[in-house]
Amino acid sequence: MPHWEPPFMQCRWRYVSAVKSKLFKPKPLVSGDGALWLFLLLATGNIILPVAVIAMPLQGAGGATFAITWSASCETPPAEAVTALEYAASLWGTWLSSTVPIEASACWTPNLIGGDALGTGMPTEYIYNFPGAPLIDVAYPIALANALSGSDLNPTRVDMTLQFKSDVTWSFALTPTQRLAPADGEDFVAIALHELAHGLGFVGNMYEERNVGFCGHPLYPCPTPYDWFAMDSSGVRLLDSPTPLVLGTLLESDANFGGPNTVAANGGLTAKLYAPEEFSQGSSLSHLDQITFDGSANDLMTPGYNGGAIRHPGPVTLAIFQDMGWLRADGVPNVVIAPPPTLSAGRATTLTGELLWPAYAGQPITTTWTATDQLTVTHPGLTRTDAVAFTWVTPGLKHVTLTATDGVSAAATIRTVFVRAALFLPLVLRQ
Numbered sequence: 001m002p003h004w005e006p007p008f009m010q011c012r013w014r015y016v017s018a019v020k021s022k023l024f025k026p027k028p029l030v031s032g033d034g035a036l037w038l039f040l041l042l043a044t045g046n047i048i049l050p051v052a053v054i055a056m057p058l059q060g061a062g063g064a065t066f067a068i069t070w071s072a073s074c075e076t077p078p079a080e081a082v083t084a085l086e087y088a089a090s091l092w093g094t095w096l097s098s099t100v101p102i103e104a105s106a107c108w109t110p111n112l113i114g115g116d117a118l119g120t121g122m123p124t125e126y127i128y129n130f131p132g133a134p135l136i137d138v139a140y141p142i143a144l145a146n147a148l149s150g151s152d153l154n155p156t157r158v159d160m161t162l163q164f165k166s167d168v169t170w171s172f173a174l175t176p177t178q179r180l181a182p183a184d185g186e187d188f189v190a191i192a193l194h195e196l197a198h199g200l201g202f203v204g205n206m207y208e209e210r211n212v213g214f215c216g217h218p219l220y221p222c223p224t225p226y227d228w229f230a231m232d233s234s235g236v237r238l239l240d241s242p243t244p245l246v247l248g249t250l251l252e253s254d255a256n257f258g259g260p261n262t263v264a265a266n267g268g269l270t271a272k273l274y275a276p277e278e279f280s281q282g283s284s285l286s287h288l289d290q291i292t293f294d295g296s297a298n299d300l301m302t303p304g305y306n307g308g309a310i311r312h313p314g315p316v317t318l319a320i321f322q323d324m325g326w327l328r329a330d331g332v333p334n335v336v337i338a339p340p341p342t343l344s345a346g347r348a349t350t351l352t353g354e355l356l357w358p359a360y361a362g363q364p365i366t367t368t369w370t371a372t373d374q375l376t377v378t379h380p381g382l383t384r385t386d387a388v389a390f391t392w393v394t395p396g397l398k399h400v401t402l403t404a405t406d407g408v409s410a411a412a413t414i415r416t417v418f419v420r421a422a423l424f425l426p427l428v429l430r431q
């Protein structure tokens with residue numbers, strides 16, 4: 001599981017420029033081990049026996065908790081900032097699910113690494129091919145990797161770093177009704193929600209230099225799951241660009257997020273990403289398009305802050321997180337494909353899928369399986385689980401998509417599987 005150090009912050013509000021990461025020395029934090037241990041004390045005479053109970057994940061409804069520390073090497077934040085950041089994190093904890101506490105280190109400083117932005121946010125590291133990774137050879141931001149694997153893959157570090165500019169006039173109002181915009185100043189909770197989203201993985205690490213597009217520089221872990229779903233307007237993934245020059249052009253003209261949940265949340269269209277004519281490191285690709293989404297319900301992840309008191313990321317942004325692999329905790333259905341067994345070419349393989357939906361009331365579910373080199377399979381009249389048998393003739397990386405719907409709500413997931421060439425053992429006969 002290679003770990004990479006991301007070199008720059010992923011957010012620019014009002015200003016854009018490349019920056020270098022800052023070293024934080026966070027205090028030791030709570031380290032999750034993937035299971036919640038509940039100790040029940042049973043009194044038996046004078047003997048107290050601890051009984052350990054492993055609480056199972058709450059089927060995508062469990063939300064997430066955050067453990068935030070403010071870096072001692074920065075200024076001391078006002079108490080209102082501490083409260084407002086905790087509040088913003090708690091909101092994310094109602095939208096996304098993880099059984100592993102999400103750890104963040106925050107810095108309160110007049111000198112943001114990265115120029116004059118109001119705040120920055122970034123994952124501290126990326127991890128490939130951990131147990132439970134849906135996509136092979138994809139650089140998962142660690143908070144998501146922890147959530148998918150159900151364990152803290154690096155207990156020695158926090159999962160994201162955040163910076164907030166200390167010398168601007170902030171409004172720390174928790175709710176928009178408490179705020180007298182714009183006289184009260186910049187809305188801290190909205191900025192915090194935005195930076196937390198970057199820290200949770202709203203990050204594209206493909207980049208452009210001298211008209212050439214790149215994915216794979218050691219300092220820019222790529223592709224992230226976000227990169228994986230970036231497409232041009234015709235539905236071709238940017239990762240499948242025929243040449244680096246084509247990728248470079250697309251990164252400055254035509255990048256869209258094309259995950260199935262996002263398309264469903266965006267009226268059947270891919271969601272346009274921020275891709276200005278001149279590539280802006282850390283800002284291009286890693287935001288929703290300013291013109292398309294400014295002032296809409298999905299305004300939170302546009303690159304420019306317009307002063308509004310945003311308190312919800314919007315359906316498109318939440319669907320982007322779901323496509324990246326996050327389980328939604330806000331009541332919508334989730335589907336997962338169980339980790340596949342070892343796959344060999346020419347051999348039938350059974351893949352299983354599961355609906356994770358706390359509000360599910362027993363209505364019939366229809367699933368649809370699509371996969372590379374396979375005919376589409378539809379199964380009506382199901383409940384929570386499904387299985388399909390595929391036989392791949394040729395080896396290689398295959399994409400498998402599972403969609404589940406009750407006719408009103410729907411969810412989809414994508415996983416990659418690797419099919420190995422069939423292995424024939426020689427039969428040796430002694431004479």
Ligand SMILES: [Zn+2]
Pocket residue numbers: 010011012013194198287302303
């Ligand atoms: Zn940003």
